[in-house]
Amino acid sequence: MEAKEGLRTVVGLMSGTSMDGIDAALLRTDGRDRVEALDFLTIPYDDGFRARLRGCLGQTGLGRSDRDGPVAEVERDLTDAHADAVHRLLDKAGVAAAEVELIGFHGHTIHHDPDRRITRQIGDGARLAAATGIAVVDDFRSADVCAGGQGAPLVPLFHRALAHGLPRPLAVLNIGGVANVSWIGPEAAKGEAEVVACDTGPGNALIDDWVLRHGLGRFDAGGALAAAGRVDAAALATLMAHPYFGRPAPKSLDRDAFDPAPVAALSPQDGAATLTAFTAESVARVVSHLPSPPVRWLVCGGGRHNATLMAMLADRLGVPVEPADLVGWDGDALEAQAFGYLAVRSRLGLPLSLPATTGVPAPMRGGLFHPVA
Structure with a gap:
């Protein structure tokens, strides 16, 4: 894929708060004011996984370092499903993983209570990077919430x-x-x-x-x-x-x-x-x-x-x-595209949120970077 000056080819992944499935978008962006949509697909969750994911809602006790228990099992399966979505998207678009610079991985929100400075999205960015061979940015909301912001919306x-x-x-x-x-x-x-x-x-x-x-x-x-x-x-x-x-x-x-x-x-x-x-x-x-x-x-x-x-x-x-x-926008793809865009902003050290968008005291950077090991 021919590179364009200032634009990075990225994948955005969104599961969010719905129980429908995974939205995966391929785009080019400079993380500022240029966005080119390339491809998109949605992969529905099967009923069994949807029920397991629903059972995780409201769970707050699992720390990021704790990889045991039923929520962690769902997190691993969710991450692997997102890796599969990346592979399927790139196959559909005819793009090699080596041509993609970054994945923006939102994960699935299971609890959000910013007034208590809590927000939790499950999804293992390091595991996703290893499975796809592409660097990942995840954990988009925590910095904003920890600083006193609402952590949402980030789009x-x-x-x-x-x-x-x-x-x-x-x-x-x-x-x-x-x-x-x-x-x-x-x-x-x-x-x-x-x-x-x-x-x-x-x-x-x-x-x-x-x-x-x-x-x-x-x-x-x-x-x-x-x-x-x-x-x-x-x-x-x-x-x-x-x-x-x-x-x-x-x-x-x-x-x-x-x-x-x-x-x-x-x-x-x-x-x-x-x-x-x-x-x-x-x-x-x-x-x-x-x-x-x-x-x-x-x-x-x-x-x-x-x-x-x-x-x-x-x-x-x-x-x-x-x-x-x-x-001319793809109304199904926008949120997934947004997290590809925000991943680029994260790597450039640009704010993801502003006082007027989340109530954070000052423009706030965010995201956690996972390089390919």
């Missing part, structure tokens, strides 16, 4: 790099297990933030868990189940009474921060409709915490495939709400 600087030439203020909304927004404003005056970010609230996680609990699959395909139901206004009001929604940005969430008890007695259809409305309403609520209302929302992640959710968002936000694909 806003990548969104800013992509957004050149688009009308601003622009909102980029990622709907994965948790939903997060990057507000990208006009070029900032001195002392003003050009990028503001936060987790808005639930994304797909509560909806997915609801559908799974009722034996109706792993997710609400296209939002069809929610479309067949009615929103329970009382249950929605109870959900929206959570104190998180009154907090200003930046702020972040754990996947399981919200108790779905208010919808427990509803039918599968009405529960899905109410939880979908909960995601949409929480996004709308964040607008008052942004410097100015966005003129457009570009949506990435799995949630953009949910037509019912997209319609609810458009109704509540009152401005264009569109899939990010309409501006």
Whole structure:
């Protein structure tokens, strides 16, 4: 593959907070304002591994040096699955491992409580480097959280790099297990933030868990189940009474921060409709915490495939709400691409987060480097 001046060929890997599988992206980037997407694939988890991974959620007691126990076994299998994803991606793209400089490996978040300065992503970067023959950067969030930041979201600087030439203020909304927004404003005056970010609230996680609990699959395909139901206004009001929604940005969430008890007695259809409305309403609520209302929302992640959710968002936000694909981005690949981009920033010693994106006291570097032994 012909190298381009200043650009590095990298792989970004994302598992994140969803239970779907691994997103793997191949890209070239300078870690600043140039990004070229090359290839992408998604590898779903099988049901058995998904159940094992779900059993790790909330576990905080395993230190990085401790490689025993059931969480460590899942971590090893998760890492090996990511190595397989790298090999399959490179085979698909016709690219040799020797042509790839770096892997950005997010791992899977099993617990996130930044107020207690805890964030935990499982995944063994050294093992991944050995299995692929490519150097790895992982552990992107810890430095930010240890410094008093929220550790999330980390994608806003990548969104800013992509957004050149688009009308601003622009909102980029990622709907994965948790939903997060990057507000990208006009070029900032001195002392003003050009990028503001936060987790808005639930994304797909509560909806997915609801559908799974009722034996109706792993997710609400296209939002069809929610479309067949009615929103329970009382249950929605109870959900929206959570104190998180009154907090200003930046702020972040754990996947399981919200108790779905208010919808427990509803039918599968009405529960899905109410939880979908909960995601949409929480996004709308964040607008008052942004410097100015966005003129457009570009949506990435799995949630953009949910037509019912997209319609609810458009109704509540009152401005264009569109899939990010309409501006030439791959809405499924963006988060994986972002961690390839952040891996390059890490190696260049550039910040991964800012006070206005995570609440960290100063622009914060991060990431842990694992060379090939």
